[in-house]
Amino acid sequence: MxxxxxxxxxxxxxxxxxxxxxxxxxxxxxGPSDEAKKPALELVRGEPITIPVLAGGDVQGYFLTRISFMMDKEKIKGQKLPVTEMMTDELFTLLVGNKMVDIANVGAFDVMAFRDKVKTEMNARLGEGMVDQVMIEQLDYVSKDAARKAADGAPGAMAKTTVVEGEKVEEKPASGH
CATH class of the missing domain: 1.20.5 (Single alpha-helices involved in coiled-coils or other helix-helix interfaces)
Incomplete structure (x- = not known):
């Protein structure tokens, strides 16, 4: 048994x-995952810039903006010109030349279309696949009168119109080397 x-x-x-x-x-x-196929990305912080809004030959106000990019790490190394300055120039062209933001109707502003346009234009200028993601940290509008009052020392915060609620972009801490 x-x-x-x-x-x-x-x-x-x-x-x-x-x-x-x-x-x-x-x-x-x-097989290799989608994460392995993606290029290594690096955060390129944009500079805070002030862009004048012109209408009828006069300054009507200012855009206060800071836009950062997630860019292909390998392709950035091959750039001969400073990437941050090129980004600033392209943003001036988009916001001043194309009139993408209608200040009278801020609620109708299409954030995704703006990001796509910035990404497309930056990739056309820098090289295809260079910019992977556009992050809007700040996009506000200040009228000329509000800016003048703030410059003259008026009490209180400067009156501004928030076009886009900014994304919090965290910088990596610097290595101790």
Whole structure:
């Protein structure tokens, strides 16, 4: 009786081992994940810039903006010109030349279209695939009168219109080297 139970147990163990082995060997190894296919990205912080809003040959107000980018780390190394200054120039062109923001109707501002436009224009200028993501940290509008009052030392905070609620972009701490 003991021998029959031992043989039955042995057959069960061998069968389970064979099934486990065949399933393990038949399963294809997982290919590289989407994360592995993406290029290594680096945060390039934009400068805070003030862009005048012109209408009728006169300054009507100012955009206060800071836009940062997630950029391909390898492609940044190959740039001969300073990337931050090129980004600032492109933002001036988009916000002054294209009139993308209607100050009279700030609620109609399409943030995603603005980000896509900035990304497309930056990639056209710097090289395809250079900019992966556009992060708007600040995009406010200040009228000329509010700026003048603040410059003259008026008490209280300067009156401004927030066009886009900014994203918090954290900088990596500097290494101690």
């Amino acid at each position: 003991g021998k029959i139970l031992g043989i039955g147990l042995w057959v069960c163990i061998v069968t389970l081992g064979a099934v486990y082995g065949s399933i393990y060997l038949a399963t294809a190894p997982a």
